[in-house]
Amino acid sequence: MFDLLAFLGIVLLLTIFYFFVAGFFRSPFVPSNRKTIAKMLEIAKIKAGDRVIDLGCGDGRIVFRAEKQFRAKAEGYEISIFVWIFAQINRLFRGAKSKIYRKNLFDVDLSEADVVFCYLLPAVMQKLSPKFKKELKRGARIISASFSLHDWKAKKVYPAEARAAKIFVYEQS
Numbered sequence: 452m453f454d455l456l457a458f459l460g461i462v463l464l465l466t467i468f469y470f471f472v473a474g475f476f477r478s479p480f481v482p483s484n485r486k487t488i489a490k491m492l493e494i495a496k497i498k499a500g501d502r503v504i505d506l507g508c509g510d511g512r513i514v515f516r517a518e519k520q521f522r523a524k525a526e527g528y529e530i531s532i533f534v535w536i537f538a539q540i541n542r543l544f545r546g547a548k549s550k551i552y553r554k555n556l557f558d559v560d561l562s563e564a565d566v567v568f569c570y571l572l573p574a575v576m577q578k579l580s581p582k583f584k585k586e587l588k589r590g591a592r593i594i595s596a597s598f599s600l601h602d603w604k605a606k607k608v609y610p611a612e613a614r615a616a617k618i619f620v621y622e623q624s
Contacts, residue, residue, distance in 0.1 A: 480509050480534045483570055486615040487596055488513055491568060494609065494620055495594050497521040501565040504528070506556040506579070511538040511549070513568050518549040523566075527551040528559050561586040570596040570616075577601065583623065593621040 483491070491513065497503060499522040505513045508527025517525040526549055529535045538551040556579070561567060564587060569576065576598050583593060583600070592606075596616045599605065609618040 480531060481570070482509055483512070483596055483616065484614055486612070487618070488516065490609065490612075490615050491594050491596060491618055492516055492520065494607075494618060495566045495568070495592060497523050497566055500524060502526075502563050503566045503568070504559065504561065504564045505568040506559065507569065507571050507575075508538065508551060509534055509570075510541050511547075511551045512541070514549045514551060515542065515545050515547040517566075518547055519545075525549040528554050528556050530555050557582065561591075562588060564588070564591050567591065567593045568595075569593065569598075571598065573598045573601075583621075587623040589623055591623045593619075593623075595619040595621070 497517055501521070501523045503514070503517045503523040503525040505511070505525070505527040508514055508529050511527050514525045514527040517523040527538065529538055529551060530553065532553065535551060535553040542549070542551060561582065567583070567587070569579070571579070576595065577600070580600050580602055587593070593600070596618055599619045600621060603621045605619045606622045607620045609620070611617040
């Protein structure tokens, strides 16, 4: 019994340490609720075969729903080892074919993306802005929950609703 309690205590301390460090150095894992995910997917106007990328995909729910619901070629990118492992488990339980890669989102090639999903802190969004401008093809859409790209003009902004975040839609011109 003591071994189990010691193990659980260590896991709890590691989890707290992870979220403390993640909050200071990059975006922490804060999962979107179902209503926000459903709204983001609806707004994205995904068509079968579209290449969908979720940057900082967390547990992969947007990726897996884009694949299942819209038959998109979806993939996600997550840097945190703990969250990436959780996404891999989620993928297995869902029987999804989409991949979640453990990779820094600044190293992802966006040139073939039709839709890019983001739920990232403002500082990260601002650092991504030049990458979006340089790599995204004309007509590619960026769907961002809660945080805007300050130097882009939003095509549409959906106000926050009960249990759903504010959503920004951008299109590469």
